[in-house]
Amino acid sequence: MASQPTAGPGEIDLDQVDLTDPQTFLNRELPPMWRRFRELSPVHWHPTEGLMPGFWVLSRYRDVMAVYRDNRAFTSEKGNVLTTLLQGGDSASGKMLAVTDGVRHREIRNLLLKAFAPRVLEPVVDAVRRRTEGLVRAAVERGSCDFAQDVAEHIPMATIADLLGVPESDRGYLLTLTKQALSAEEAGQSVEESLIARNELLLYFADLAEDRREEPTEDVISALATATIDGEPLTEEEIVFNCYSLILGGDETSRLSMICGMRELIEHPVQWKRLRAGDVAVESAVEEVLRWVTPAMHFGRRAVVDTEIGGQHIKAGDIVTMWNTAANYDDEVFAEPEVFDLGRTPNKHVSFGYGPHFCLGAYLGRAEIHAMLTALRTMVTEAELTGPGRPIHSNFLHGYSSLPVSLTPDQAGLARSRMA
Numbered sequence: 223m224a225s226q227p228t229a230g231p232g233e234i235d236l237d238q239v240d241l242t243d244p245q246t247f248l249n250r251e252l253p254p255m256w257r258r259f260r261e262l263s264p265v266h267w268h269p270t271e272g273l274m275p276g277f278w279v280l281s282r283y284r285d286v287m288a289v290y291r292d293n294r295a296f297t298s299e300k301g302n303v304l305t306t307l308l309q310g311g312d313s314a315s316g317k318m319l320a321v322t323d324g325v326r327h328r329e330i331r332n333l334l335l336k337a338f339a340p341r342v343l344e345p346v347v348d349a350v351r352r353r354t355e356g357l358v359r360a361a362v363e364r365g366s367c368d369f370a371q372d373v374a375e376h377i378p379m380a381t382i383a384d385l386l387g388v389p390e391s392d393r394g395y396l397l398t399l400t401k402q403a404l405s406a407e408e409a410g411q412s413v414e415e416s417l418i419a420r421n422e423l424l425l426y427f428a429d430l431a432e433d434r435r436e437e438p439t440e441d442v443i444s445a446l447a448t449a450t451i452d453g454e455p456l457t458e459e460e461i462v463f464n465c466y467s468l469i470l471g472g473d474e475t476s477r478l479s480m481i482c483g484m485r486e487l488i489e490h491p492v493q494w495k496r497l498r499a500g501d502v503a504v505e506s507a508v509e510e511v512l513r514w515v516t517p518a519m520h521f522g523r524r525a526v527v528d529t530e531i532g533g534q535h536i537k538a539g540d541i542v543t544m545w546n547t548a549a550n551y552d553d554e555v556f557a558e559p560e561v562f563d564l565g566r567t568p569n570k571h572v573s574f575g576y577g578p579h580f581c582l583g584a585y586l587g588r589a590e591i592h593a594m595l596t597a598l599r600t601m602v603t604e605a606e607l608t609g610p611g612r613p614i615h616s617n618f619l620h621g622y623s624s625l626p627v628s629l630t631p632d633q634a635g636l637a638r639s640r641m642a
């Protein structure tokens with residue numbers, strides 16, 4: 223086991239950092255904390271209290287990438303985020319893409335990849351642009367809004383619901399369940415409440431899949447409900463868990479990227495001016511927002527064989543966590559990582575993971591942030607925070623559930639948008 227460094231006065235004592243506690247991510251300046259991890263203990267052993275196992279914490283880009291790449295030595299089937307890994311597994315293991323490995327993972331992923339090909343997504347992306355432009359326009363016309371609740375909340379969920387074929391009337395209900403299932407927005411939401419929400423989502427999709435099996439339409443639920451692999455249909459659980467995984471993966475990460483993107487543009491007026499003036503491409507701005515924000519802070523795996531990471535022995539069965547939020551600020555890979563630079567190229571961030579489980583919705587996630595940045599730079603001259611914003615309470619997701627802002631209109635851009 224690695225011997226842990228001791229902290230000098232005013233320095234962060236890495237042994238005192240509790241990465242299982244959401245509060246840690248609210249109380250601390252994260253880049254300096256992760257810099258210290260990378261420098262002093264890049265493959266760090268994190269103990270836990272009680273009966274739960276400890277886990278390895280990876281903060282260097284190269285180590286994080288090595289584990290993402292290798293799904294033979296490291297499995298996702300015992301969970302892929304700390305909560306499930308520490309509980310000993312994920313009930314969707316072997317059925318839901320993100321927590322399935324091997325042949326079955328490839329088969330289901332190939333099936334879903336067809337539904338996520340850029341060509342197939344074109345109409346969905348068009349709808350994203352129209353919806354985003356409309357929401358930003360309405361906010362600009364009002365002059366102020368809660369960017370989280372009035373704009374960002376209505377984009378990814380509607381998009382993934384379009385893709386899945388979820389009826390309009392059910393969308394508000396699903397958004398509430400999604401929030402409860404994945405992140406406890408307010409401190410104090412219990413684990414039981416999250417589990418109840420998750421079960422309700424699964425039941426909802428079971429009903430919808432049943433309907434679509436009888437009367438298929440052009441949507442992902444119908445595709446899953448009617449697909450066969452080697453002549454065999456997917457099991458009910460595979461269908462339901464994969465619908466669930468799309469709606470969870472597709473909603474909150476994109477939403478938080480947009481909200482934080484807005485906040486960072488306000489906090490970095492020089493970068494905002496560069497974006498407005500067209501001095502940087504929207505595409506590179508999207509990538510920098512993703513790197514800087516890193517909405518999904520970590521993922522994890524279990525080692526299936528004895529192995530080694532960065533010179534550290536890892537035993538079969540050990541939990542290994544990859545901190546994207548640290549890897550994305552590693553100065554071995556990113557020049558001046560603590561500078562927000564919308565023109566940064568290259569920008570090989572790991573916000574979408576890497577390797578066999580690389581995010582299935584990356585194209586869609588990028589398109590959503592692109593639409594938001596485009597709408598803002600066209601219709602807004604200046605934006606300001608009008609309140610502190612409400613950070614979410616999570617050791618997995620990073621972002622805000624509320625972000626009050628004022629928006630000063632670009633009258634010419636607004637007029638063009640109204641006419642379009």
Ligand code: HEM
Pocket residue numbers: 290298302319320321331382467468471472473475476479517518521522572573574575576578579580581582583584586587588
């Ligand atoms: C996987 C991040 C948007 C669906 C992943 C992974 C990451 C990630 C890091 C890898 C997980 C692992 O290795 O264990 C993000 C971020 C997004 C985003 C930051 C937005 C900015 C989306 C969207 C969808 C989606 C829009 C669907 C519509 C999925 C699915 C997987 C996945 C299904 C599992 C893929 C597999 O296991 O083969 N995502 N995601 N994500 N994501 Fe995303």
